[in-house]
Amino acid sequence: MSQETTDLLKVLAVTLLVFAASTLIMLYGILLLSQYGANLPMVGSLPLNAPPELVPVLAGSGVFATLAAVHVTASGLALLLTSNTIDTALLIAAKAVTVVIMALLGFAGGHMVYLQLTENTALNLNPLLPALVGLIGFLVLSTLLSVPAMRRLGNLRYAVGIGLIILGPLLLVWL
Template sequence: MSQGSLDLLKVLAVTALTFAVGTLVMLYVILLLAQYGANLPMVGSLPLRAPPEIVPLLADNRLFTTLAAVHVTATGLALLITSNTIDMALLIVSKAVTVVITALLGFVGGHMAYLQLTEGTAFALSPLTPVAIVLVGFWVLSTILSVPTLRQLGNLRFVVAIGLVLVGPLVLVAL
């Protein structure tokens, strides 16, 4: 495993932990404000929204699947030409999406911990399986299948490029 892959895994672990703890603290602050601060003029007039409504949205991963399909196709197209700018753009996007998905999963983890601690609700990770698959997919796109890595294949990259252009739409249909 390369140093870049290890660094990305460290960033993902810290992101997940930060967002899980941040969510847990935020939800407890909301709970405390709802219970004890409702008489305060500013707090009493604020509508307390339920941030966990994003969990079903996260379980419906069509957005991430679409991004993955477009990214696979764009990687194939980038391999057909030579452009360091496009290569770096695709690498940055894949890493950024990986971190965003991890942050959302950290939020879900913090929310599940909150529900477990306050209401005794059992953890249900099965709805998040598609999101975990997309997370692994973007991690692969940002490490093993990144454009700079695939460029090292020499002329075989053109065959890989055509394959990726054909696989992109299949990813969209399959997931």
């Protein structure tokens, strides 16, 4: 495992923990404000509700599948061209989406822990499955199948590039 991959995994772990802890603190802050701050003029007029269940909506909306399909197609195009700027842009985009998905999962984890602690709600990870698949997909796109890694294939990169251009639309249909 390269140092770059190790660093990315560290960033993902820290992102998950920070967003889970921040979500717990935020939700307990909302709970405290709704119970003890309702008489305050600026707080009493605000609707203090639990956050909506946006994580399953975002994860199941196809956003991650669409981004993955476009990224695969763009990687194929990048392999046919020679541009360090495009390679770097695709690598940064893949890593950024990976970190955003991990932040979303951290929020979901913190929210689930909050619901478990306050309402004794059972933990259900099934709605998060598309986000987990997206996380794994973008982790692979930012490490093993990154454009700089595939450039090491030499002239075979042209065939792989054409294959990725064909695979991108198929992923969009399948996912």
